[in-house]
Amino acid sequence: MDRFTxxxxxxxxxxxxLPEFSGNxxxxxxxxxxxxxxxxxxxxxxxxxxxSDRLLSAxxxxxxxxxxxxxxxxxxxxxxxxxxxxxxxxxxxxxRNPLASAQVSDLNARYxxxxxxxxxxPVIHRPNVSGFTIIGISGIGKTCTLEGILSLYPQxxxxxxxxxxxxxxxxxxxxxxxCTFDGSIKGLCAGFFxxxxxxxxxxxxxxxxxxxxxxxxxxxMMTQLASIYGIGLLVIDEIQHLSTAKSGGQEKMLxxxxxxxxxxxxxxxxxxTPKALPIxxxxxxxxxxxxxxxxxxxxxxxxxxxxxxxxxxMWKYQYTRETVPFSDEMADALYNESGGIPFxxxxxxxxxxxxxxxxxxxxxxxKDIRRVTSEKMRLTEPMRKALLSGxxxxxxxxxxxxxxxxxxxxxxxxxxxxxVSRDPVQNTAKEDPVGRAxxxxxxxxxxxxxxxxxxxxxxxxxxxxxxAKKLAKEAYRIYLEPxxxxxxxxxxxxxxxxxxxxxxxxxxxxxxL
Amino acid sequence: xxxxxxxxxxxxxxxxxxxxxxxFIRNGYLSDAEFIITLFGKHMNMRHMIxxxxxVHHCSHWVPPGSGITAGKLLLDHTCxxxxxxxxxxxxxxxxxxxxxxxxxxxxxxxxxxIRFRTQSFADHLRFCPLCILKDAxxxxxxxxxxxxxxxxxxxxxxxxxxxLNSSVPLLSYLLTGNHFFPASYVMDDLxxxxxxxxGALIDSARPKMPACRELHLILDKDIQFLLSNGFSLSETRSxxxxxxxxxxxxxTGGDAEANRLVMEQKLHEHFNPEFQKLILGFSHYAQNFYxxxxxxxxxxxxxxxxxxxxxxxxxxxxxxxxxxxHETEKR
Numbered sequence: 001m002d003r004f005t006x007x008x009x010x011x012x013x014x015x016x017x018l019p020e021f022s023g024n025x026x027x028x029x030x031x032x033x034x035x036x037x038x039x040x041x042x043x044x045x046x047x048x049x050x051x052s053d054r055l056l057s058a059x060x061x062x063x064x065x066x067x068x069x070x071x072x073x074x075x076x077x078x079x080x081x082x083x084x085x086x087x088x089x090x091x092x093x094x095x096r097n098p099l100a101s102a103q104v105s106d107l108n109a110r111y112x113x114x115x116x117x118x119x120x121x122p123v124i125h126r127p128n129v130s131g132f133t134i135i136g137i138s139g140i141g142k143t144c145t146l147e148g149i150l151s152l153y154p155q156x157x158x159x160x161x162x163x164x165x166x167x168x169x170x171x172x173x174x175x176x177x178x179c180t181f182d183g184s185i186k187g188l189c190a191g192f193f194x195x196x197x198x199x200x201x202x203x204x205x206x207x208x209x210x211x212x213x214x215x216x217x218x219x220x221m222m223t224q225l226a227s228i229y230g231i232g233l234l235v236i237d238e239i240q241h242l243s244t245a246k247s248g249g250q251e252k253m254l255x256x257x258x259x260x261x262x263x264x265x266x267x268x269x270x271x272x273t274p275k276a277l278p279i280x281x282x283x284x285x286x287x288x289x290x291x292x293x294x295x296x297x298x299x300x301x302x303x304x305x306x307x308x309x310x311x312x313x314m315w316k317y318q319y320t321r322e323t324v325p326f327s328d329e330m331a332d333a334l335y336n337e338s339g340g341i342p343f344x345x346x347x348x349x350x351x352x353x354x355x356x357x358x359x360x361x362x363x364x365x366x367k368d369i370r371r372v373t374s375e376k377m378r379l380t381e382p383m384r385k386a387l388l389s390g391x392x393x394x395x396x397x398x399x400x401x402x403x404x405x406x407x408x409x410x411x412x413x414x415x416x417x418x419x420v421s422r423d424p425v426q427n428t429a430k431e432d433p434v435g436r437a438x439x440x441x442x443x444x445x446x447x448x449x450x451x452x453x454x455x456x457x458x459x460x461x462x463x464x465x466x467x468a469k470k471l472a473k474e475a476y477r478i479y480l481e482p483x484x485x486x487x488x489x490x491x492x493x494x495x496x497x498x499x500x501x502x503x504x505x506x507x508x509x510x511x512x513l
Numbered sequence: 514x515x516x517x518x519x520x521x522x523x524x525x526x527x528x529x530x531x532x533x534x535x536x537f538i539r540n541g542y543l544s545d546a547e548f549i550i551t552l553f554g555k556h557m558n559m560r561h562m563i564x565x566x567x568x569v570h571h572c573s574h575w576v577p578p579g580s581g582i583t584a585g586k587l588l589l590d591h592t593c594x595x596x597x598x599x600x601x602x603x604x605x606x607x608x609x610x611x612x613x614x615x616x617x618x619x620x621x622x623x624x625x626x627x628i629r630f631r632t633q634s635f636a637d638h639l640r641f642c643p644l645c646i647l648k649d650a651x652x653x654x655x656x657x658x659x660x661x662x663x664x665x666x667x668x669x670x671x672x673x674x675x676x677x678l679n680s681s682v683p684l685l686s687y688l689l690t691g692n693h694f695f696p697a698s699y700v701m702d703d704l705x706x707x708x709x710x711x712x713g714a715l716i717d718s719a720r721p722k723m724p725a726c727r728e729l730h731l732i733l734d735k736d737i738q739f740l741l742s743n744g745f746s747l748s749e750t751r752s753x754x755x756x757x758x759x760x761x762x763x764x765x766t767g768g769d770a771e772a773n774r775l776v777m778e779q780k781l782h783e784h785f786n787p788e789f790q791k792l793i794l795g796f797s798h799y800a801q802n803f804y805x806x807x808x809x810x811x812x813x814x815x816x817x818x819x820x821x822x823x824x825x826x827x828x829x830x831x832x833x834x835x836x837x838x839x840h841e842t843e844k845r
Contacts, residue, residue: 101654108655108698111538115699160580168520168580200518202540207547225541228519 004201008156008170021090024097025162026171026230030090031153037457039082043148045072049317058357061319065357068350072144073313073342075306076434077298079456082149084132084296088267089153089173089232092129095265098169098230099162110224110263119216121223121263131233131267133280136298138273139343143237146271150174150235156199169230170200176235179272183245185253188236189218196225219256227264234260239272242279250279300340305439307335309452310342319353321362333366337373344380351376434459436468437475446479454479514554514574520582524649524657526741529569529591530562531658534696536575545693559692560684563639563663566592593660595744596737599824610745636663638679639695642670643704643712646697650705655698661738668723668730671738676719803828804838 011029021027034042047067054061097103110121136142157171175195180187186209193204208221226234236257242250260266270280301307311331318324338344352372356364364372374381434455441451458474459466466474519539523532533552542548549557553571561567569592572584588594598606640663646656661667662677670677682695704711828838 101652104654105650108538108696111696112699112702114543158577160577164581166520166522166576166581168517168522168576168582170518201515202518203551204541207542207544221541221543228539228541 008158009154011157011159020094027093029157035460036079039079040074040456043074043078045070047071061357062354065350065353068317068346071314073310078145085149088129092267121220129267130261131269133270133295137300139341140298141342142271171230174233175231179238179241183242183249186215189222192222223263226266233267235269237271239270240275303335306435320356324363329366333369348373433468433471437471440472517575520576523591526659527657528660534694537694564593566594596741599744636665639682640677641680642677643715644673646701646704656701657697667734667737669734671734675716676723678719
């Protein structure tokens with residue numbers, strides 16, 4: 001109990017303007033929806049940096065390169081995941097109003113089943129949202145992105161009074177657990193109880209992990225507690241650990257997640273590396289049918305415009321005495337050494353700076369990037385080579401980082417009912433108007449940060465169905481807006497020669513405009 | 514003791530024990546003893562929480578300020594304190610009222626010291642009105658234990674005028690119920706599922722065992738209901754006794770004390786069991802002795818407790834009104 005620190009925030013009820021959420025304190029206490037632009041700004045993580053740091057001693061600068069790990073550049077993928085997560089949380093509460101008599105009745109029925117020693121709890125809830133699955137190669141930034149997204153919502157909301165009536169409840173908006181290294185259910189349940197104790201100051205871990213409690217009891221208690229505290233979303237990370245579970249363990253745990261959805265309507269998000277794909281596809285397929293949010297296969301980045309945007313954003317965090325300018329060559333070198341995995345790229349960028357400072361060169365070249373990587377990242381070398389070579393025989397040895405095949409995409413689509421192209425690369429390009437719009441703006445000499453910000457703003461104005469051309473056009477209009485205000489007395493016409501040429505160059509306007 | 518992550522909003526007329534039983538479920542406990550320790554920091558006999566305000570002062574540890582759930586409110590609206598203190602001397606009642614209603618740090622000490630709650634007031638079982646159970650289950654999604662149903666001298670449900678029945682949970686066996694939670698939703702599950710048909714059958718099966726004087730009991734039960742909510746304020750204004758008097762007036766028997774006494778004696782003969790008649794009539798014209806009796810003076814410590822409503826009636830019977838009763842006993 002001593003370790004308990006109350007992190008809850010008091011409930012602030014807001015009209016959600018949708019009848020489904022009205023009268024439900026759990027839904028009304030959630031923050032309002034964010035625009036894509038706000039999301040892009042809020043998900044970005046920029047480490048503390050000032051250029052005068054370059055004048056500090058070598059030891060200090062080497063130490064400060066550690067700050068690079070705080071860097072996070074939101075990608076369109078992040079916005080997509082954020083939207084899905086917020087949708088799951090909000091709509092997951094629709095059928096879960098603690099003030100509704102049906103909900104109270106369900107809670108009591110589950111208590112009666114527990115008290116009478118039933119092995120399973122009654123399935124009496126109609127789930128509204130079921131959650132989704134994120135599979136991405138190791139180091140792509142799944143956990144970092146998820147934690148960033150989840151942190152936009154308060155984890156615990158403290159209710160005391162709703163509409164002038166007492167309503168004392170701690171609502172857990174989201175909970176992220178890691179699948180245990182051995183994929184055991186008992187370990188997962190223990191982690192759940194422990195997390196609740198940390199958030200609420202309770203003693204569930206001591207009460208329910210004792211030797212005389214069976215796994216079934218623990219699972220049932222977990223279900224009941226998840227319902228009691230109105231958990232909005234349960235995220236299970238490192239789901240690939242299920243591959244090491246004992247015989248029957250995989251199936252049991254995946255069935256348990258389905259039970260959570262069916263019994264109390266709790267949306268569950270499973271996150272893992274491609275190693276988890278065979279497990280999910282073999283055991284979970286039937287259960288995942290009807291998933292409302294679709295599944296997400298998160299591949300390593302392509303060496304395209306988004307990669308350059310990522311490297312460019314990271315590039316300013318330099319601690320060498322001499323400024324090393326960003327170039328496509330540098331971005332290519334980082335790509336080739338990291339295999340398009342952002343985490344590895346950050347590490348390489350950090351290491352190459354450390355090397356330059358310690359070797360007193362105070363600058364570096366693409367050649368240094370290759371050298372430092374081969375010297376200091378030997379452990380990951382076979383995996384990176386396998387990733388870049390694209391050869392199945394190598395890749396399957398390192399299942400955590402194997403890229404997705406067209407078959408994987410089709411398998412995922414079969415589960416979610418989506419239609420996809422057989423070619424994942426083509427598919428990504430086809431379905432990513434944001435990326436294409438950003439690329440268009442970059443071609444007009446708009447900075448990477450501004451391009452991304454404006455495209456996100458345009459996306460929130462036009463909706464997610466807008467095509468790349470419309471997005472780019474709107475984004476460029478947004479980009480020019482402050483400039484337009486500043487130049488109120490100037491020509492005031494967007495079609496001044498320079499801008500018009502830029503639009504034309506980017507293919508946004510043509511002769512017909 | 515710790516702040517509870519969930520504390521259920523009390524339902525109208527719900528007894529304190531029932532609120533705690535629901536809190537037991539809402540907080541995800543399976544062990545009664547664990548939850549009692551969480552609530553009170555030590556083992557407690559939960560049976561006391563059925564009628565008395567035993568332990569309400571811990572409320573400030575369980576719920577955050579601003580929720581509207583306070584020890585004072587629990588005391589007034591969810592325990593039988595207002596009813597239980599009635600036979601006490603008006604000055605005592607006034608003191609309790611001031612200390613509890615007007616907010617003192619620990620109402621428990623004041624009330625539990627002075628309250629005249631008798632073990633005899635406990636019924637044999639947790640009790641319920643079948644129609645209340647069904648109504649509550651429909652309205653709130655769960656039934657709960659009403660405080661008035663737990664008072665032994667309440668025979669009929671003042672709301673539905675049907676017999677109050679014993680549940681399957683006995684109260685007299687300490688070992689069985691002393692430190693256990695029996696939420697009504699769990700105990701009454703069959704009735705809720707059985708609906709009106711089952712409720713009707715239960716009521717019909719109870720009718721033959723009910724006392725013949727249904728009308729009088731209904732009046733008394735409504736009085737008990739009234740006293741439960743207004744005991745403290747009535748003790749100051751004395752309108753409680755006026756109310757009793759007007760009740761007699763309505764029956765054409767109001768007026769002087771002697772007439773009242775005779776009517777009461779007659780009613781006692783007609784409607785109450787011989788044991789009670791013997792007890793009250795034994796005090797005839799000896800208000801001082803009756804005072805000693807209800808005040809549990811040492812010569813009466815081994816005699817049975819008298820239900821509150823009977824004490825009030827006894828005062829009326831002996832002195833014409835409770836005010837006159839106390840006036841008389843004080844003079845002596």
